[in-house]
Amino acid sequence: METKALDKYKKEMVTCTLCGFCKSVCPVFEHKGWDSSVARGRILLAYGLLTGEIEADDSVVDRIFHCPTCNDCYRRCPSKIKTVEIVEAARKDLRAAGLSLPKHETMIKNILEYGNPYGETENRLEKLDLKPHPAKLGYFIGCTSAYRVETNKAVISILEKLGEDFTILDEVCCGSPMKRVGGSDDEQLQVVNHNLDEIKKLGIENLIFTCAGCFKMFKLDYPELIGELGFKPMHFLEYLAEKDLKFKPYPHKVTYHDPCHLGRHAGVYDAPRKILEKIPEIEFQEMEKNREFATCCGGGGGLRIAFPETSGEIAGERIKNAEFAEVITTPCPFCVVNLNTGKELVGSKIEVKDMIELIDELLE
Numbered sequence: 001m002e003t004k005a006l007d008k009y010k011k012e013m014v015t016c017t018l019c020g021f022c023k024s025v026c027p028v029f030e031h032k033g034w035d036s037s038v039a040r041g042r043i044l045l046a047y048g049l050l051t052g053e054i055e056a057d058d059s060v061v062d063r064i065f066h067c068p069t070c071n072d073c074y075r076r077c078p079s080k081i082k083t084v085e086i087v088e089a090a091r092k093d094l095r096a097a098g099l100s101l102p103k104h105e106t107m108i109k110n111i112l113e114y115g116n117p118y119g120e121t122e123n124r125l126e127k128l129d130l131k132p133h134p135a136k137l138g139y140f141i142g143c144t145s146a147y148r149v150e151t152n153k154a155v156i157s158i159l160e161k162l163g164e165d166f167t168i169l170d171e172v173c174c175g176s177p178m179k180r181v182g183g184s185d186d187e188q189l190q191v192v193n194h195n196l197d198e199i200k201k202l203g204i205e206n207l208i209f210t211c212a213g214c215f216k217m218f219k220l221d222y223p224e225l226i227g228e229l230g231f232k233p234m235h236f237l238e239y240l241a242e243k244d245l246k247f248k249p250y251p252h253k254v255t256y257h258d259p260c261h262l263g264r265h266a267g268v269y270d271a272p273r274k275i276l277e278k279i280p281e282i283e284f285q286e287m288e289k290n291r292e293f294a295t296c297c298g299g300g301g302g303l304r305i306a307f308p309e310t311s312g313e314i315a316g317e318r319i320k321n322a323e324f325a326e327v328i329t330t331p332c333p334f335c336v337v338n339l340n341t342g343k344e345l346v347g348s349k350i351e352v353k354d355m356i357e358l359i360d361e362l363l364e
């Protein structure tokens with residue numbers, strides 16, 4: 001098997017001391033208990049693929065893809081090994097060798113054919129009473145917000161209340177789902193170039209996102225693929241945190257879930273808390289694991305679609321951590337969907353609330 005993507009991580013992989021600190025934080029390890037399901041095990045498998053000492057059989061494919069790319073192992077790793085980059089490189093090489101998971105293949109095919117991972121055929125803009133127009137501020141809706149939840153309506157309503165001149169764009173999937181599961185550079189560039197052309201055409205200078213996955217893809221992965229962006233990607237909460245927002249009271253006990261791709265990957269922790277602090281009568285309490293220590297919801301990295309059982313168990317655990325509150329809020333639509341799955345699995349009464357919808361409801 002060729003290991004073009006893994007080659008660049010050879011030195012990095014041999015610096016793993018096998019200390020096992022990554023075991024103390026890995027949500028997949030917590031549920032599976034396999035050493036091959038934690039960062040050091042995945043690194044050993046990837047290294048074995050690189051040197052040809054390990055055959056890429058079904059069990060190797062299973063372990064390499066059984067990870068939501070939450071990056072908590074990187075945070076905990078004393079050697080600061082880029083564990084998620086290694087996992088994604090291994091996936092890229094496995095996939096190039098024809099060894100990937102059927103669910104992920106369908107997802108990539110849907111993105112390339114329909115512009116979204118769900119295989120939806122309706123153009124996402126047709127559901128909105130808006131058309132793209134030249135503007136400095138753009139809103140990238142994202143596939144989950146367009147087809148699975150209604151966050152887009154809340155974003156548009158907030159921007160209209162604030163009197164902003166903004167535009168939507170004739171977007172396709174940002175490419176994050178395919179990048180996470182081993183999509184090739186050529187496949188990623190098909191969607192990346194489409195989106196960049198649309199952004200350029202409209203003269204957008206600031207592009208806002210609610211989905212943590214789309215935001216991370218634009219902020220960190222697009223520059224790796226194409227270099228300078230020529231516009232600024234911002235999470236909507238970063239944008240809103242700088243505004244003078246006036247809210248109606250919300251007398252409820254609320255906690256906040258940090259999406260991994262917004263927090264640990266992209267470093268956005270303060271903006272959501274700054275906004276929540278402004279809500280009168282809110283009783284805000286952090287979960288025990290918060291900010292960079294937050295546990296994953298289990299939804300990302302292609303885990304939810306390929307391994308729904310593991311993904312649901314992880315989401316259920318996160319919900320159990322939040323049960324002291326009436327409401328758990330988070331700005332990522334994908335986390336909202338997965339936390340709701342976890343809530344059903346553990347039979348919790350907590351309300352999972354999209355933070356963008358909460359802001360829209362309370363904004364005066």
Ligand code: SF4
Pocket residue numbers: 015016017018019020021022023039040043076077078079080081083
């Ligand atoms: S924490 Fe880092 S160095 Fe230690 S076993 Fe895990 S990946 Fe290797």
Ligand code: SF4
Pocket residue numbers: 025026027028029037038039042067068069070071072073074083084
């Ligand atoms: S990224 Fe998260 S789930 Fe994957 S190996 Fe690291 S800690 Fe475990």
